[in-house]
Amino acid sequence: MSVTRCARIGAAVAVTALLALLVSWRVDGGRWVHVESPSMGPAAPVGSLLWVAPVDTDTLVEGDFITFRPPGSDALYSHRVLATYDDGSFTTKGDIPGPDPWRLTAADIVGEVRMTWWGVGWLVVAAPVLLGGLAVVAMARASAPPNWRLPVTMVLASTTVSIAVAVYHPLIGAERIAFAPDGSTARATYVGTGLLPVRLSTREGESVLLSSGEVGTVVVREPDEDGRLEVTIEPAVPTWWWAVLVLGCLAPAAVRTVADKQPREGAPAESH
Numbered sequence: 001m002s003v004t005r006c007a008r009i010g011a012a013v014a015v016t017a018l019l020a021l022l023v024s025w026r027v028d029g030g031r032w033v034h035v036e037s038p039s040m041g042p043a044a045p046v047g048s049l050l051w052v053a054p055v056d057t058d059t060l061v062e063g064d065f066i067t068f069r070p071p072g073s074d075a076l077y078s079h080r081v082l083a084t085y086d087d088g089s090f091t092t093k094g095d096i097p098g099p100d101p102w103r104l105t106a107a108d109i110v111g112e113v114r115m116t117w118w119g120v121g122w123l124v125v126a127a128p129v130l131l132g133g134l135a136v137v138a139m140a141r142a143s144a145p146p147n148w149r150l151p152v153t154m155v156l157a158s159t160t161v162s163i164a165v166a167v168y169h170p171l172i173g174a175e176r177i178a179f180a181p182d183g184s185t186a187r188a189t190y191v192g193t194g195l196l197p198v199r200l201s202t203r204e205g206e207s208v209l210l211s212s213g214e215v216g217t218v219v220v221r222e223p224d225e226d227g228r229l230e231v232t233i234e235p236a237v238p239t240w241w242w243a244v245l246v247l248g249c250l251a252p253a254a255v256r257t258v259a260d261k262q263p264r265e266g267a268p269a270e271s272h
Contacts, residue, residue, distance in 0.1 A: 034121035039094030045213030051115035133160025
């Protein structure tokens, strides 16, 4: 069996298993929630996909991670149970901010978070661009000569991913959650909101590294030329990430090289 055929069978099995998982989860009343705010810190960073299952609210205890709609709102929040009360109500709190201002009843609870898939929420958000690009790739492959199919696929797939990154900005981000001036200085606190780590730095050289969902503080002591106290946010991509990226770029060529060396089905064997 050729390497290409093995890869296709493996991909088909993986897709079938994933679809079965999605269908069974939905049939059992589960749902998915995309995290859009950094209030849960590293437990559920921005861009995570939460798997939320129905729950008996009588079983909820302090610390349980739940999804709910605050009273009078249609917006979904996912925070931890802070306290339960004898009348069956609850208070909640994110891992980063203070307690929420509301008290919830059983009718407000959507479900309990059972799984958190880091970064997958970005794929859900970018699905229109990615699916559109996939359709373009499929049409281009169908019309391209056999020897051009791999190059066409690589170019169009790379373009699709680049467009998605440019539109949705999933890789690099940090949100300021506090800025406390103190005379001529200020303490600036940020939380990482991108998939890749970032470095906060000041003009004086003070810096802190933030991964997705992590919180960090720097003290800004010197204003810039315009008299502003500013913090610089830059990507801090580790060496291993670049190694993975390079290997990922080389993988299609390696697979194609191995596939070309495999004897084609039905082709006569060479004799010497």
